[in-house]
Amino acid sequence: MRKCESQPTVVQQIIKRAEESMTDVPAAGREDGYRLYHGRRVARLACRLSRRENLCPRVDCMVLAAACLFHDLGKCQGHDAADHGKTGSMAVEHELRGLVNPRQLRGVRQAIYWHNKREKSPPDLCTEGKLLQDADLLDHFGAQEVWVTIYSAAAERQPVSSALSMWKSEKIRSWTDYALVNLNFPTSRRAMQKRLQFTRRFFWQLQREEKGYLY
Numbered sequence: 001m002r003k004c005e006s007q008p009t010v011v012q013q014i015i016k017r018a019e020e021s022m023t024d025v026p027a028a029g030r031e032d033g034y035r036l037y038h039g040r041r042v043a044r045l046a047c048r049l050s051r052r053e054n055l056c057p058r059v060d061c062m063v064l065a066a067a068c069l070f071h072d073l074g075k076c077q078g079h080d081a082a083d084h085g086k087t088g089s090m091a092v093e094h095e096l097r098g099l100v101n102p103r104q105l106r107g108v109r110q111a112i113y114w115h116n117k118r119e120k121s122p123p124d125l126c127t128e129g130k131l132l133q134d135a136d137l138l139d140h141f142g143a144q145e146v147w148v149t150i151y152s153a154a155a156e157r158q159p160v161s162s163a164l165s166m167w168k169s170e171k172i173r174s175w176t177d178y179a180l181v182n183l184n185f186p187t188s189r190r191a192m193q194k195r196l197q198f199t200r201r202f203f204w205q206l207q208r209e210e211k212g213y214l215y
């Protein structure tokens with residue numbers, strides 16, 4: 001992620017802690033290191049959304065970096081995954097020891113707690129929390145969705161038709177509907193529409209080629 005101008009050293013330390021803690025966390029059906037890579041993409045996306053929405057003066061970059069990088073900490077081994085937002089918000093205190101002040105820790109914990117409860121989150125949720133919610137959703141669509149769908153099918157030695165069925169499933173349809181109604185910012189909605197257009201176009205073409213069409 002782009003370094004924060006005001007606190008580059010602390011942000012770098014937060015990134016280093018995330019690399020140490022999140023790299024080896026397993027994620028079923030995903031590549032090794034997925035939790036770290038996803039967290040890093042979410043952090044970069046959240047920074048970009050913040051700039052496009054002119055939110056930088058209201059955003060604490062240490063809170064944003066920590067919340068994004070550790071938002072799925074609750075999915076780690078040893079933590080109860082029933083509500084990974086809740087368990088992650090508690091576990092993150094240990095990860096950030098000595099790096100953030102109590103006010104910042106409260107912000108990180110609030111953002112992580114609500115990141116997976118978008119429809120119930122309070123209107124006064126901190127800006128970092130809203131950015132995390134949108135960036136987390138965006139990273140599940142577009143070329144990333146194509147990658148994950150094909151990776152999952154290939155890892156189970158399934159054919160192209162299996163990847164197509166996965167993409168057309170009811171689960172993906174309702175996940176997409178959920179994403180579209182729960183984004184917080186206009187920039188996120190525009191980015192989501194572009195990602196969805198790309199994914200539809202890709203799977204449409206894959207389906208045609210699977211059926212033996214020339215193009």
Ligand SMILES: [Fe+2]
Pocket residue numbers: 038071072136
């Ligand atoms: Fe996530």
